[in-house]
Every structure is written in C-alpha cells, then in structure tokens.
Amino acid sequence: MTPAGSAAALLAVLRDTGRTRIDRAGLWRAFVDAVPSAHGSADARRLLAAALDELAAAGALIPTAATDDGSPPLPRAVRLTRPAAAPALRPAADPWHPELSAAAAVRAPAEAVRQVNRWLFAGGTRAPLAGLRERALEITGDEKAFDAGLPVPLTPQILRAERVALPMHRERLPGGGPVLLVVENADTFHSLLLALRADPGPVGTLGWGAGNAFVSSVPSLAADPPAAIRYFGDLDAAGLRIPARASAVAQAGGLPAVRPATGLYRALLAHGRPAPAGPADHTDVEWLDPGLRGPVRELFAAGRRMAQEAVGRRVLGSGRDWRDGLGPGP
Known part of the structure; x- marks a missing residue:
C-alpha cells in the first residue's frame, strides 16, 4: 500500500500538467513533487509503482503494456482518463398547485408551466378573465408565449383567459x-x-x-x-x-x-x-x-x-x- 494520500497527490500533480500522456520521466518528476519525502528514498520505485497500480485500478489512468527492467517494473508511459463528471444537482422540485397536478406526470414541463404554477400560488386563482396575450404577458413577460398553443397541461380555464378572435x-x-x-x-x-x-x-x-x-x-x-x-x-x-x-x-x-x-x-x-x-x-x-x-x-x-x-x-x-x-x- 502507498502512504495515505500518495496516489491522490500524484494524480493531482499529473492532471495539473494539462497533458493526457505522460512518459516515465514525467512520472518520476510528478511523484517527487507529490511526495517530497520519496526523493532519494530506496523505496521510491516501489512507492511510485504502488501509486500507479492504485490509480490504474481506480480507472484514473492506463499504463502502457511496455515496462522497464527495474523491480518493480514501471510503465514507459501512462494515459490519464477523463475524470467522471459530477452528477448535476437538480433543484428541488416546486410543489404543483392542485389545478396543475397533471404536470407531475409530464416528464419535462415547459418553463411556462412552472411560471403559471407560481402565478396560481401567488393568487392567480382570483384573477379576472383576460385576453390570452394579456395573461401571457402578465405571467411570462412575453405576450406571444402561448400563440403556438398551450403546453400540457395548461388550459384557458386554468389561465383565466380567452383567445380574442378578431373579425375577418x-x-x-x-x-x-x-x-x-x-x-x-x-x-x-x-x-x-x-x-x-x-x-x-x-x-x-x-x-x-x-x-x-x-x-x-x-x-x-x-x-x-x-x-x-x-x-x-x-x-x-x-x-x-x-x-x-x-x-x-x-x-x-x-x-x-x-x-x-x-x-x-x-x-x-x-x-x-x-x-x-x-x-x-x-x-x-x-x-x-x-x-x-x-x-x-x-x-x-x-x-x-x-x-x-x-x-x-x-x-x-x-x-x-x-x-x-x-x-x-x-
């Protein structure tokens, strides 16, 4: 086993180089920077080999099959793998107003639906009837937000709005x-x-x-x-x-x-x-x-x-x- 934290410290130094392929000489320089106590130590080769084995097992790097003749052998080079992306943090879901309970079944409700949800909680249920464009401007800031149709599960009744049909x-x-x-x-x-x-x-x-x-x-x-x-x-x-x-x-x-x-x-x-x-x-x-x-x-x-x-x-x-x-x- 490597001293606690040696492998992690080595990986940090390797990533700081900005390169994905690092040869044996680069590995030695990075290891000495990461673990200064290994400089001149008789155990330095064993410690570096153990750190590389630990990082390879964790999938952080891939060593070449070719090695030198030392004991233990060291790879001629390693290739760093891309670190796994941290899972995106999802914002806590807002509760749905009872009139929009059907939105819970929609895989990705439109932002306009969430805006209507907030409007209903803020007193929209008491709003007087209005033209649909007037209501769209009030809720979304865009009077044309509903011109192409109402996203599921919105209805004119939920919006307390009506489409104004101008005479032809x-x-x-x-x-x-x-x-x-x-x-x-x-x-x-x-x-x-x-x-x-x-x-x-x-x-x-x-x-x-x-x-x-x-x-x-x-x-x-x-x-x-x-x-x-x-x-x-x-x-x-x-x-x-x-x-x-x-x-x-x-x-x-x-x-x-x-x-x-x-x-x-x-x-x-x-x-x-x-x-x-x-x-x-x-x-x-x-x-x-x-x-x-x-x-x-x-x-x-x-x-x-x-x-x-x-x-x-x-x-x-x-x-x-x-x-x-x-x-x-x-």
Missing part, C-alpha cells in the same frame, strides 16, 4: 354559394372581388386573411360558419404555414378545414415570377393538394418563392381554370 374582413357575393374564399394579400383580394362579383359560382364570401392575422381571425367564423373554406396565398414558407395553422385552429373550433384553392395555385405556378427567398421549410407543403406538392418543393429547393399578386386582373380575366377547387366538396 369579408365581402358577401350576391348569388354566390356556401364557400368562403380567403386571400392572403390586399391587392389579390380586390382583384378576385372584381372577378367574382359578376359570376361568384360556389364562392359566397370573399375574406381578406391579412397575412398571419388569419390564424387569429379564423375562430371568428364560428358566429356564421361557412360550409367550406378555401385559401389562396403566396408560395413561400410563411404563405403555406399560415393556412396550415389556421386549418388546425379552425377544426379545433368545429369549423371546416382550410383547404387550398387549387386552381389559383396552379395559375400562380404558371404565371408567377420566381424570386429569391431564404431556405424554406418543406413541412407545410403537405397542406397543398398532391398534384401541387412536387412543383412547390422544387421551387423551394431552388431557394425561390412566388408572390400571389402574379395572379392579377389580367390572369383572372383570361380564363376560368383558376376557379378549379373552389367548390364545397373535399
């Missing part, structure tokens, strides 16, 4: 059918309004989605639900993400799914001007009908986009193919 701008088309056609941008909305007034067909209402506002305004349709919702927007990542998310919101509220106005998208692919765009997420391409997905993926893969304004009054007045897919059927 809509124009009724006399003589039209039961379909609501929503258009992303203002100029295309106006051009389609002019094109549909004389012959609306199945489109009874034209709505202006106002870009991303459509995701927030689609719940307002519940007061006068259409039989079907068709959508036409830009061919870029945001232009497809908007209707895909709006469709999920609509169906959650008992409204029809938001489906693409296929003929208008075909017209855009035929007449649009590809313009540079950043890398696009292909995920929401699945929202389009199958026949459109391939060309749109190719457009995105080329780093391009198409603005819906390419389907203007000239295109709308030159034929009727753009009306395909506006009916109330699936």
Whole structure:
C-alpha cells in the first residue's frame, strides 16, 4: 500500500500538467513533487509503482503494456482518463398547485408551466378573465408565449383567459354559394372581388386573411360558419404555414378545414415570377393538394418563392381554370 494520500497527490500533480500522456520521466518528476519525502528514498520505485497500480485500478489512468527492467517494473508511459463528471444537482422540485397536478406526470414541463404554477400560488386563482396575450404577458413577460398553443397541461380555464378572435374582413357575393374564399394579400383580394362579383359560382364570401392575422381571425367564423373554406396565398414558407395553422385552429373550433384553392395555385405556378427567398421549410407543403406538392418543393429547393399578386386582373380575366377547387366538396 502507498502512504495515505500518495496516489491522490500524484494524480493531482499529473492532471495539473494539462497533458493526457505522460512518459516515465514525467512520472518520476510528478511523484517527487507529490511526495517530497520519496526523493532519494530506496523505496521510491516501489512507492511510485504502488501509486500507479492504485490509480490504474481506480480507472484514473492506463499504463502502457511496455515496462522497464527495474523491480518493480514501471510503465514507459501512462494515459490519464477523463475524470467522471459530477452528477448535476437538480433543484428541488416546486410543489404543483392542485389545478396543475397533471404536470407531475409530464416528464419535462415547459418553463411556462412552472411560471403559471407560481402565478396560481401567488393568487392567480382570483384573477379576472383576460385576453390570452394579456395573461401571457402578465405571467411570462412575453405576450406571444402561448400563440403556438398551450403546453400540457395548461388550459384557458386554468389561465383565466380567452383567445380574442378578431373579425375577418369579408365581402358577401350576391348569388354566390356556401364557400368562403380567403386571400392572403390586399391587392389579390380586390382583384378576385372584381372577378367574382359578376359570376361568384360556389364562392359566397370573399375574406381578406391579412397575412398571419388569419390564424387569429379564423375562430371568428364560428358566429356564421361557412360550409367550406378555401385559401389562396403566396408560395413561400410563411404563405403555406399560415393556412396550415389556421386549418388546425379552425377544426379545433368545429369549423371546416382550410383547404387550398387549387386552381389559383396552379395559375400562380404558371404565371408567377420566381424570386429569391431564404431556405424554406418543406413541412407545410403537405397542406397543398398532391398534384401541387412536387412543383412547390422544387421551387423551394431552388431557394425561390412566388408572390400571389402574379395572379392579377389580367390572369383572372383570361380564363376560368383558376376557379378549379373552389367548390364545397373535399
């Protein structure tokens, strides 16, 4: 056995060198620094060999198989192993408010859930009803914290909040059918309004989605639900993400799914001007009908986009193919 602490002292000196491989000469220098009493001692070799054996058994270093001819033999070199990381200290878990008891079953509750938990204990149960963004700002400091949805197990009831559904701008088309056609941008909305007034067909209402506002305004349709919702927007990542998310919101509220106005998208692919765009997420391409997905993926893969304004009054007045897919059927 080595004198108490000799092996640990040697290891500390070896690690202080900053090297992982240390030759025999380096071992001797480190041992003398770690155990000064061994300098000149007849037992120095035996003590160093014993310390190395102890460190090797503990997994702190790995000696080479090659040794010298001394007695006891010493390795030509050793390789230090990486010290095991100390286990991370986990903060003591906060108790869950009774209204959030289901959070205990969630493997890693979102930080927003913990913030709500603290808010409930601090008197949130007595809070008056508020808009969801107002409540998000109050609790998290970020008014948009819940825009993408409430993390499990939060509900509007727990938050004492409601989503405010702003009304969508809509124009009724006399003589039209039961379909609501929503258009992303203002100029295309106006051009389609002019094109549909004389012959609306199945489109009874034209709505202006106002870009991303459509995701927030689609719940307002519940007061006068259409039989079907068709959508036409830009061919870029945001232009497809908007209707895909709006469709999920609509169906959650008992409204029809938001489906693409296929003929208008075909017209855009035929007449649009590809313009540079950043890398696009292909995920929401699945929202389009199958026949459109391939060309749109190719457009995105080329780093391009198409603005819906390419389907203007000239295109709308030159034929009727753009009306395909506006009916109330699936």
